Amino acid sequence: MANSKRKLPTKSSASTAQEKPHTTRQIPNPDAVPAQGSPLGNLFKECLGYETSNFSSLTNFTAWLQRPVDGAALGVFRLLFGAAMLVDIAEERGGGQLDVRFGEPQHCHFPLFPGMRALAYPLMGCVYLCMWLGAWGIMLGYRFRCSCLAFIVPYWYILLLDKPTWNNHSYLFGLVGTLLLFTQADSYCSLESWLNPARSRCRTVPYWNYFLIKFQFFVLYMYAGLKKISAEWLSGYAMSSLSQHWVFAPFRQMLDPELIDLLIVHWFTAFFDVSIAFFMTIEKTRLLVTPFMLSFHLMNSRLFVIGMFPWVCLAEVPLFYGFDWPRRIRGRTKTSPVVEPAPTPSKPSLLARLRTCLILGYCVLQLFLPYSHFITKGYNNWTNGLYGYSWDMMVHSYDTLQTSIQIVDNDNQQEQQQPEQEPVPAKPLKSCLHVREYKIGDLVLYAERYRKTQVRWKRGRVLERITSISYKLEIEGKEVAAHVSYIKKYTGRKVRFGNKEYLEIDYEQVAEEERRAASYSIWNMV
Structure with a gap:
């Protein structure tokens, strides 16, 4: 009896110990996220695939930007961008006319800063060579950081040296090259990963590498559409007779040329630019609008002489799809060895938060610059300010027919005619142009x-x-x-x-x- 009495407490304690974990799991966790969120949050997740909690605080947003993703798609974009820049250097940067642009002493340059000067002709050849080698390095992914610096430093120098040659896509190329400098775009399809196999095993990059590039193109499309929402564009007067081009031949079977100019050239392009970035971001509409995206840029490459701009935009389209789509095409997703990234800490470090603040500052700057012409006042018949960072097209056409000036006396509310003055002939500004001289009496x-x-x-x-x-x-x-x-x-x-x-x-x-x-x-x- 004594032994049985002594065993009873032991059995009871054992059964109690087994039941405690079971009862603990039934206790509800107050920190658990509810299964069903707000309707707006559910809609946001359904469209974009992200939780609204990722943007609720700086800490959550930093963790969202720092999360590791596959760098394969970014590597393919790097390769295509570098290849496009090799062609751009010879064409739009003037590498094919280096002797004309910098070999003739009579050629004019209008730099952004008065102190900037073009180097001697042989030294400018070295500048172009440095930029050309940098583009090769970007395309091949060799010495990636040095290659980006070798490309963007001469690129910005040449761009700022000739202010009249500024345009939107030249500004875009400089921005993309600068952004690639801070990314790990050489983690896939690069010479660095081939020469260093240990590095190629780690194929993840922080998501902010993708975020910056995609945001820059998002601003490009969005602001180009917003600038088209004007009476001049929507009325169909900005671009006339464009429907006569051969790319609109299928449309001429159904619509009149005037309707093509109004409905397709003006109205559709305005709606396209405003909405295409949103549709490409939403997973359910991405595949549907991709043919429109490809057709739009291919038609632009035939309609306008805008260099490599359509092709760079086409190279950016795959970034909206999966991060690992190149590996899936090659069929190596399951067989490739993967080095798992280090576990992300629950609380981002101070350096990560500082990086997030810099990214947000860059985004705010890009959102502000297109409407900053009240600061950088100027006029060159294209935009209200320095053309290039406004994402504006040449949609304005001015023709001054008559200028009428009236003088109003505020005290008596009487209008007076302007006193007649002898006309003073306008004297054009001096320049460095080599012109033919004429003699008096010629x-x-x-x-x-x-x-x-x-x-x-x-x-x-x-x-x-x-x-x-x-x-x-x-x-x-x-x-x-x-x-x-x-x-x-x-x-x-x-x-x-x-x-x-x-x-x-x-x-x-x-x-x-x-x-x-x-x-x-x-x-x-x-």
Whole structure:
């Protein structure tokens, strides 16, 4: 009896010990996330695939940016971007016309900063060589950080050296090259991973590597669409007669050319730019809008002379799909050895938080710059400020017909006419253009602009020289101040065309000036 009494407590304690874990699991966890969230949160997750809690605090957002993802898709984008820049250096950066842009002492440069100067012709060749080797390094993924620096430093120097050549896509290429410098885009499909097999085993990168690139293109599309929401664009006057191009031949079977210009060229492109980034981000609509995305950029590559811009945008499209899609295509997802990343700490480090603040600061800057022209005041007939970072197209067309000025007396509320003043001829600014000089008394032909894109030649005589690039002419008994670009040498010869005779222009001079005009624009000089 005594032994049985002594065993009872032991058995009871054992059964109690077995039941405690069971009862503990039934206790509800107050920190557990409810199975069903708010309708807005569920919609956000359904569309984008992310929890709203990732953006509820700086800590959660930092952890979301730092999460490891496969770097294969980023590596393919790096390769395609580097290949596009090799072509861009020869074409739009002027590498194929290096002797014309920097070999001729008469060529003009209009830098952003007054202290910037172009180097000597042989040294500029070295600058282009450095940029070219950097593009090769980016494409091949060799010495990636050094290659990015070798590319972007000469690129920004050449871009800032000629302000009149600025455009949206040149600015975009510089930004993308700068962003790639801080990423690990050489973790896949690169010489570095091939030469260092141990490095290729770790194929994950922080998600913010993708976030920065995708955000930059998101701003490109979104702001290009917002700038098109204007009366001039939506009325169909910004781009006329574009429907006559062969790329719109299928549409001409169903619509009139005027409707193609209005509905497709203006309305559809405005809606496309505003919405395409959202549709590509949403998983359920991504596959549906991808054909429109590809067609849009392929058509642009045929419609406009915009260099490698459509092809870089096409190279960015796969970034919206899975991070490991190149590995899935190669069929190596299951067979490739993977080195698991270190477990992410529950609380991001101070360095990670600082990196997140810098990323947010960059995003805010990119959102602000396109509407910052009230600070960088300027005008060059394309945008309200320095063209390049505004994501604006050449949609404005101005033609001043008449200027009326009235003087209003605020005390008496009476309008007064402006007092007549003697007209003062405008003196064009001096430049470094090498122009043909004319002597007083020379007979010339003056190109009088009477339509937006047409001129008519009138015979005149040089009275005096106003500046280095302008003269005062006598034309039909009137004195006219003319820029040298509107003055041609009068030969006195005539040519017969049809049943009429026309004055012959010195076409050798015209050809010479047109050759120089390929490297500068008089409209961007002032």
